[in-house]
Amino acid sequence: MEYIIETKDITKKFDDFTAVDSVNLKIPTNSVYGVLGPNGAGKTTLISMLCTILRPTHGSATVNGYDIVKNPKEVRASIGIVFQSRALDDILTGREHLEMHAALYGVPKDLREKRLEEVLDLIALGSKVDEFVKTYSGGMKRRLEIGRGLIHHPKVLFLDEPTLGLDPQTRESIWEYIQRLNQEEEVTVLMTTHYMEEADKLCDEVAIINQGNIITADSPSNLKRELKADTITIRVDKAEEFLERAKSLAFVKDIFEADSEIKIMVERGDYLVPEIVNFANQHNIFVNSIELEHPNLEDVFLKYTGRTIGEGGR
Amino acid sequence: MTELEGIYTIWLRENKRFVRYRSRILTSVVTPLLWLLIFGTGLGSAVRFGGVVGGYKTFIYPGIIGQTILFTAVFSGVSVIIDRQYGFLKEILVAPISRPAIVFGKALGISTTALIQGLILLLLSFVVGIQMTIEIFLQSAVVILLISLGLAGLGLLIASFTDSMEGFNLILSFIVLPIFLLSGALFPVTNLPSWLQIAVYLDPLTYGVDALRAIILKTSVLPLYLSVAIVSLFTILMVLTSAFIFSRREQELM
Numbered sequence: 001m002e003y004i005i006e007t008k009d010i011t012k013k014f015d016d017f018t019a020v021d022s023v024n025l026k027i028p029t030n031s032v033y034g035v036l037g038p039n040g041a042g043k044t045t046l047i048s049m050l051c052t053i054l055r056p057t058h059g060s061a062t063v064n065g066y067d068i069v070k071n072p073k074e075v076r077a078s079i080g081i082v083f084q085s086r087a088l089d090d091i092l093t094g095r096e097h098l099e100m101h102a103a104l105y106g107v108p109k110d111l112r113e114k115r116l117e118e119v120l121d122l123i124a125l126g127s128k129v130d131e132f133v134k135t136y137s138g139g140m141k142r143r144l145e146i147g148r149g150l151i152h153h154p155k156v157l158f159l160d161e162p163t164l165g166l167d168p169q170t171r172e173s174i175w176e177y178i179q180r181l182n183q184e185e186e187v188t189v190l191m192t193t194h195y196m197e198e199a200d201k202l203c204d205e206v207a208i209i210n211q212g213n214i215i216t217a218d219s220p221s222n223l224k225r226e227l228k229a230d231t232i233t234i235r236v237d238k239a240e241e242f243l244e245r246a247k248s249l250a251f252v253k254d255i256f257e258a259d260s261e262i263k264i265m266v267e268r269g270d271y272l273v274p275e276i277v278n279f280a281n282q283h284n285i286f287v288n289s290i291e292l293e294h295p296n297l298e299d300v301f302l303k304y305t306g307r308t309i310g311e312g313g314r
Numbered sequence: 315m316t317e318l319e320g321i322y323t324i325w326l327r328e329n330k331r332f333v334r335y336r337s338r339i340l341t342s343v344v345t346p347l348l349w350l351l352i353f354g355t356g357l358g359s360a361v362r363f364g365g366v367v368g369g370y371k372t373f374i375y376p377g378i379i380g381q382t383i384l385f386t387a388v389f390s391g392v393s394v395i396i397d398r399q400y401g402f403l404k405e406i407l408v409a410p411i412s413r414p415a416i417v418f419g420k421a422l423g424i425s426t427t428a429l430i431q432g433l434i435l436l437l438l439s440f441v442v443g444i445q446m447t448i449e450i451f452l453q454s455a456v457v458i459l460l461i462s463l464g465l466a467g468l469g470l471l472i473a474s475f476t477d478s479m480e481g482f483n484l485i486l487s488f489i490v491l492p493i494f495l496l497s498g499a500l501f502p503v504t505n506l507p508s509w510l511q512i513a514v515y516l517d518p519l520t521y522g523v524d525a526l527r528a529i530i531l532k533t534s535v536l537p538l539y540l541s542v543a544i545v546s547l548f549t550i551l552m553v554l555t556s557a558f559i560f561s562r563r564e565q566e567l568m
Binding site: 051052053054055073074076077081083085086087088089091092096100101103104105106 | 316319320322323326327330331334335400401402404405406407408409410411565568
C-alpha cells in the first residue's frame with residue numbers, strides 16, 4: 001500500500017460551523033506526517049474522524065484499506081491513539097495499563113509478555129512501571145500513553161498534540177522517541193501539532209490546516225524552499241510609505257505587513273540588509289530594527305494564511 | 315474469544331479500583347452498620363414492632379443489605395461519567411471490542427464489588443442476632459448478584475445520558491433515594507395507602523428486598539420464586555437496554 005490513509009472530501013459540520021471542510025489527504029505508508037495548524041483549525045476533529053470517534057458529515061476515508069464508516073472495528077484494530085488530553089486511570093499501574101490495552105486489542109496471550117517488554121524498553125519507565133500512575137510526571141504519563149498505543153503493533157499511530165504542555169526537555173525526549181519509533185518499527189505516525197519546530201523536526205510531510213481547510217501539503221524542506229526566500233523583518237517609522245517604495249526594489253520577491261512589522265521576502269538576505277537600511281535612509285525613513293531570518297515553517301504558515309500560528313484560528 | 319477477554323479485562327479493572335480505594339470498602343461496611351445499630355435500635359425502641367422475632371433491627375437487616383447494594387451499584391455505574399471526563403472511557407471505546415461487551419464487563423465488575431459488600435454484611439448478621447447458615451449465605455449471594463447487576467445496568471444507563479457529575483444530586487434525589495425508600499427496606503409494605511402501595515410495587519428493589527427477607531428471615535410478602543423472577547426480568551431488561559444505548563450513543567459517549 002502506497003498510502004496508508006486516504007481521505008476524500010472528508011467534512012465535519014457541527015450545526016452551522018464547519019470544523020473540517022472537504023479535506024483530501026494522502027498519507028504515505030511508514031512516514032511521519034504532520035497536520036499543522038493553530039488551535040481550533042480542525043486538527044483534532046480531523047484525527048477523531050480517522051480514529052472513528054466522530055462520524056464525518058460527508059466524504060469518506062480509508063485507514064489501512066478499511067473504510068472508517070463501514071468498517072470501524074477493523075480501523076480500530078489497525079490504529080493506536082494518543083489523545084490530546086490524558087486518558088489514564090490514576091489508580092492503576094503503568095504495567096496494568098499496558099496489560100489491559102493488550103487484552104482489549106486482542107494481542108495473543110503468548111505474545112503479550114514479549115510486547116510488554118519491548119514497549120517498556122522503549123518508554124523507559126524503569127521501576128516506576130509498577131507504581132500507580134498518579135505518581136508519574138507529565139512526561140512519564142505521555143510516554144506511557146505512547147507505549148500503550150504501540151503495544152498491539154498498530155499500522156498507524158495517531159498522536160494528537162503529543163508534547164502539549166510538556167517542558168522543553170521532556171519535549172525533546174518525546175521527539176527522539178518518535179523518531180526512533182519511526183525508524184525501528186513499521187508504523188506510520190500521523191500527528192497534529194501547533195508547534196512549528198516540532199513539525200519541522202519530526203515530519204516527513206506536513207499539511208497546513210487552517211479553518212478546516214488544508215492549505216498546502218509537502219515536506220518541510222520543500223515548503224520552505226518554495227518560499228524561495230529569507231525573511232527580513234523590519235520596523236520603520238513610516239510603514240506605509242516604506243511598503244510602497246520598497247515594492248519597486250528589484251530583489252524584493254514579496255513584501256507585506258504583519259503585526260505592524262514589514263516582512264520582506266528576498267533571496268540571499270545576508271547581502272541585502274545593508275542595502276535595505278541605506279534605501280530607507282535615502283527616503284528619510286527611520287529604521288527601528290531589522291532582523292534577518294532564514295525561512296521556517298512559521299513563515300510558510302504566515303505566507304499562506306496572513307497571520308502567525310500563535311494568533312489562533314478564529 | 316476476544317469479546318470474553320474484553321469483558322474480563324473491564325471486570326478486572328472495576329475490581330482493582332474497588333479494592334484499591336480502601337475508604338470505599340470501609341464506608342461500605344460502616345454505613346450499613348450505622349443504620350442497623352443506631353437507626354434500627356433507635357426506631358426499634360420507639361415503636362412496637364411485632365412483625366419478626368428480634369424486632370425492628372432484624373426486620374431492616376435485609377433492607378439495609380439491599381440499600382448498600384443499591385448505592386454501590388448505581389453510583390459505580392454512574393461513575394462512567396468520571397471515566398468520560400478523564401478521557402478513560404474514550405480509550406476503552408476506541409478499542410476493537412463490541413459495545414455490549416464493555417457494558418457487560420462493567421456491570422459484572424460492579425455487581426462483583428456489590429456482592430463482596432453484601433457478603434461482608436451477611437457475615438455480620440450476628441449483630442442483629444441472626445444465625446447465618448451456608449444455605450442462607452449462598453441463596454442470598456445469588457439474589458444480591460442478580461439485583462446488583464440490574465442496578466449497575468440502571469446506573470450505566472443513567473450515565474450514558476448524563477454529561478457531567480453536576481447531575482449527581484439530581485440522580486440521588488430523584489432516582490436512588492426513591493428506590494431505597496420505596497423498597498420496603500425500612501417498613502413493611504403491607505397496609506400502606508394505595509398510592510404508596512403502587513409506587514412500592516413499581517420499585518424493582520422491593521422484590522430484591524422481599525426475596526432477601528424470604529431467605530434470611532423466612533418471611534415475605536411475595537413467594538420467593540416470584541420475587542426472584544421479577545428481579546431477573548428487571549436485570550435482563552436493564553443490562554440489555556444499557557448495552558443497546560451504549561451502542562447507539564457511542565459517538566456521543568466518546
